[in-house]
Amino acid sequence: MNDGIADDLRQIGVVTKYEMLKHVRSRKMMIFVSIAVLLFVLITALNIIFEGGLPKDPTKFMEGYVSIIDLMLIIGVSLFCASTIAAEFEERTALLMFPRPMKRTSFFIGKVLACYIVCGAILIAYYILCMLLSILNTGSVDTNTFGSLGMALMFMLGAGGFALLMSSLFKKGSTAVIVTIASLLLILQIVSGILETFGHEPAFSVTYAAKDIANYISGEVTQSSSFPMPGGGEFNLSVFYPSHLMAFSIMATWAVITTVLSAYLFSKKEF
Amino acid sequence: MIEGLSKKYGEFMAVDDLTISVKKNSFTGFLGPNGAGKSTTLKILTNLIRATSGSAFLNGIDVTKNAKDALMDVGTVVETPEFYTYLTPVETMTYLGKINGMSSESLSVKIPEILEKVKMTEWADKRIGTFSKGMRQRIALGQSLLTEPSVIILDEPTSGLDPRGMIEIREILKQLKTRDLTIFMSSHMLYEVSDLCDRIAMINHGKLLVHDTTDAVMNRTGARMVKIKALGNISQNTLDDIASLPNVLNAGMDDGNISIRLNGGDVEQA
Numbered sequence: 266m267n268d269g270i271a272d273d274l275r276q277i278g279v280v281t282k283y284e285m286l287k288h289v290r291s292r293k294m295m296i297f298v299s300i301a302v303l304l305f306v307l308i309t310a311l312n313i314i315f316e317g318g319l320p321k322d323p324t325k326f327m328e329g330y331v332s333i334i335d336l337m338l339i340i341g342v343s344l345f346c347a348s349t350i351a352a353e354f355e356e357r358t359a360l361l362m363f364p365r366p367m368k369r370t371s372f373f374i375g376k377v378l379a380c381y382i383v384c385g386a387i388l389i390a391y392y393i394l395c396m397l398l399s400i401l402n403t404g405s406v407d408t409n410t411f412g413s414l415g416m417a418l419m420f421m422l423g424a425g426g427f428a429l430l431m432s433s434l435f436k437k438g439s440t441a442v443i444v445t446i447a448s449l450l451l452i453l454q455i456v457s458g459i460l461e462t463f464g465h466e467p468a469f470s471v472t473y474a475a476k477d478i479a480n481y482i483s484g485e486v487t488q489s490s491s492f493p494m495p496g497g498g499e500f501n502l503s504v505f506y507p508s509h510l511m512a513f514s515i516m517a518t519w520a521v522i523t524t525v526l527s528a529y530l531f532s533k534k535e536f
Numbered sequence: 537m538i539e540g541l542s543k544k545y546g547e548f549m550a551v552d553d554l555t556i557s558v559k560k561n562s563f564t565g566f567l568g569p570n571g572a573g574k575s576t577t578l579k580i581l582t583n584l585i586r587a588t589s590g591s592a593f594l595n596g597i598d599v600t601k602n603a604k605d606a607l608m609d610v611g612t613v614v615e616t617p618e619f620y621t622y623l624t625p626v627e628t629m630t631y632l633g634k635i636n637g638m639s640s641e642s643l644s645v646k647i648p649e650i651l652e653k654v655k656m657t658e659w660a661d662k663r664i665g666t667f668s669k670g671m672r673q674r675i676a677l678g679q680s681l682l683t684e685p686s687v688i689i690l691d692e693p694t695s696g697l698d699p700r701g702m703i704e705i706r707e708i709l710k711q712l713k714t715r716d717l718t719i720f721m722s723s724h725m726l727y728e729v730s731d732l733c734d735r736i737a738m739i740n741h742g743k744l745l746v747h748d749t750t751d752a753v754m755n756r757t758g759a760r761m762v763k764i765k766a767l768g769n770i771s772q773n774t775l776d777d778i779a780s781l782p783n784v785l786n787a788g789m790d791d792g793n794i795s796i797r798l799n800g801g802d803v804e805q806a
């Protein structure tokens with residue numbers, strides 16, 4: 266391997282290690298772990314209170330636990346990715362790091378990897394916990410859970426790329442976090458909802474693709490229904506679900522475009 | 537070596553066709569008032585911003601074209617850098633040292649030495665988030681020495697420190713003069729530069745005014761100016777009395793201040 270590339274990879278490894286250490290010790294790590302634990306406890310408690318116990322069917326069991334994974338991941342990438350670039354400028358640590366004999370892209374890749382490793386580790390831990398509980402409660406695990414986990418990881422990359430882009434665009438980390446949450450949690454959801462109401466599949470939206478995280482287990486397909494309108498005519502209502510391939514493609518496209526754009530902006534950013 | 541370096545922000549030329557050649561193993565002060573273009577120049581040298589045109593060579597490598605290699609043997613303190621608050625000084629220096637390719641063995645020897653030098657040994661394993669500005673600046677200076685670079689670039693290293701902090705940093709800088717180091721330090725304080733540096737490059741409006749030994753620059757400018765704020769009216773007789781003192785070129789009023797121009801060397805002016 267070329268010495269230059271080997272040195273770049275070594276530096277990426279160093280940055281990743283210390284960025285992870287920072288994340289693990291940070292308050293946002295505690296917040297994200299607390300949210301994951303809260304989600305797990307809440308779904309368990311709601312099942313016990315309203316359904317009289319946890320479902321005995323492995324598919325039904327896992328459906329409940331992955332139903333709002335996309336929400337958890339939006340919070341996760343907002344916490345880890347949306348501030349990681351902006352903070353270097355806002356907190357002036359760029360003055361320490363940029364004069365190092367290291368390419369900006371190596372620094373960027375190391376930072377991004379650390380965000381995804383930490384966020385992904387908590388996601389995987391959540392799935393493992395759910396699967397263990399499924400084994401204890403139902404005696405097995407729905408094998409589609411692994412597909413769901415794969416889609417959740419892809420969504421993390423797609424939504425995380427967008428968070429990174431916001432982090433590169435805005436000077437303040439808090440602004441980037443707010444814009445990321447508002448865009449992924451509100452704006453895209455509202456636009457997708459409106460389009461679906463008018464019978465159009467929102468195939469551009471990463472949050473629409475995130476439906477496949479739960480749907481990988483529940484196996485819903487797009488359905489259209491017609492209702493007679495008072496005074497004549499019909500009202501058509503469609504509930505869209507992306508296919509696995511479509512969901513994967515949307516998430517991958519978002520991940521690649523937004524991450525590359527973010528890396529470009531970061532490499533051009535001046536202090 | 538800086539060659540024809542320019543940095544333009546819109547229509548404003550922050551650095552205007554600047555050319556400076558810094559001698560090896562010299563301690564060069566980069567002097568100028570606020571807004572003169574010092575920090576912009578140093579930020580180009582340290583890969584924080586890009587030059588509009590021109591070149592800046594560090595150890596013969598153009599930092600505007602190959603920043604990674606150019607900065608390999610360079611230590612830097614730009615303004616007051618902040619540190620990752622969740623890391624300790626030892627962890628921070630290990631992080632930075634490893635980026636530079638230092639081994640764990642050499643870091644375990646070097647870091648305690650550096651912390652001793654900047655008087656931060658007892659804080660080695662405390663998280664930097666709790667440190668004062670002066671302590672952070674000492675850590676900043678320490679990290680610039682970590683890899684034993686041949687070139688050190690310092691941007692106003694005493695800026696924002698209290699008098700005690702300034703003295704401590706200057707003491708450390710004076711110790712560095714005894715080593716084979718090329719130090720390029722910006723400052724807007726004439727006293728600081730004349731006290732520490734053996735050469736001075738003066739800059740204003742992004743242009744180099746003079747670059748020579750400290751003594752030659754002091755003698756070339758011939759006079760230093762002292763301004764004293766006057767609380768009451770100062771008569772012409774008083775000004776004439778001041779002007780008649782030895783080594784005083786002239787004395788006059790300038791916007792409510794008594795302005796006294798001095799000549800001669802350090803001893804005479806003192």
